[in-house]
Amino acid sequence: MKYIAEINIMPHTELLDPQGKTVANNMKNIGVHGIEDVRIGKHIVLKLEAQDEKEALQKVHQACEKLLANVIMETFTYAIRNEIELPSVHV
């Protein structure tokens, strides 16, 4: 089975995100007011082959833990779906 995994990686909430802060500070320059906070992370889309959903989830989790995120500075969440279906699992 082919699956699509959509992964979000965000800096820990207690960490300063200078990129987000710079973007937030510049919102007024484009006439958008009232933006209180911006935090910037990464969105990663993986296409993978797995026997079933359980195995797909295991693979995605391992990829996040070992390489895609550094848990000292980031948290990750992901959702997977069958390549031809709508999102089914949220972690």
Add this chain to the structure above:
Amino acid sequence: MKFGVVVFPGSNCDDDVVFALEETLQQEVRKIWHKETSLEGFSTSDCIVVPGGFSYGDYLRAGAIARFAPIMRPLIDFANSGGYVWGICNGFQILCEAQLLPGVLLRNSNQRFICKNVYLKTQTNQSAITATLPKEKPLKIPIAHAEGRYYANETTLNELVANDQILFKYCDLQGKISSEINPNGALLNIAGICNKSRNVFGMMPHPERAADPILGNTDGRLLFDSLLTMDRVEVRNG
């Protein structure tokens, strides 16, 4: 003692380290390509330098992909067997990603790439690269990085302090350590640390860029001199 310098695609300070060691300090050096799968020819009395640069283009996170290069497995074994491993700038980031050193290097708090001379205050003489350094006189050594904001959680940070693992802190010309002088927002002004066993070193500043008189600054050479002095002491004490 001889030296190895690991070269990843995107390393760009490898030649600087080789020059400092070979030309300035007259040491035996071999470059090690990242695809090599052993550190044959090196013993644990030798030192492997992981140099600065942008390994794998800093893709994903600085050091994240280099950490899984084939050479890293023997390098981790080498470190765990007591060999000296010295990460400079991107090398420091890679050693943190490989968990040979605790913590992580985050994007500079001012969001900029910073390239300038900074002053460092040596925090301990209990490591081979700091053993003979003066603790009162600040060293002038350049930094050149965008991700140098050292971060570790409170428990790890307390351990670093308790185990005397902080090697260098950013300070001013007079040696005063303050948040104003902190170039990148590193916790406790940390510029360099070692592991608990004191054989793995990581630092953001570039001593190899301040090792030859022609560069107008030789403070960086003191770190290499310290390592070589300690090596001679160890050999003498057998």
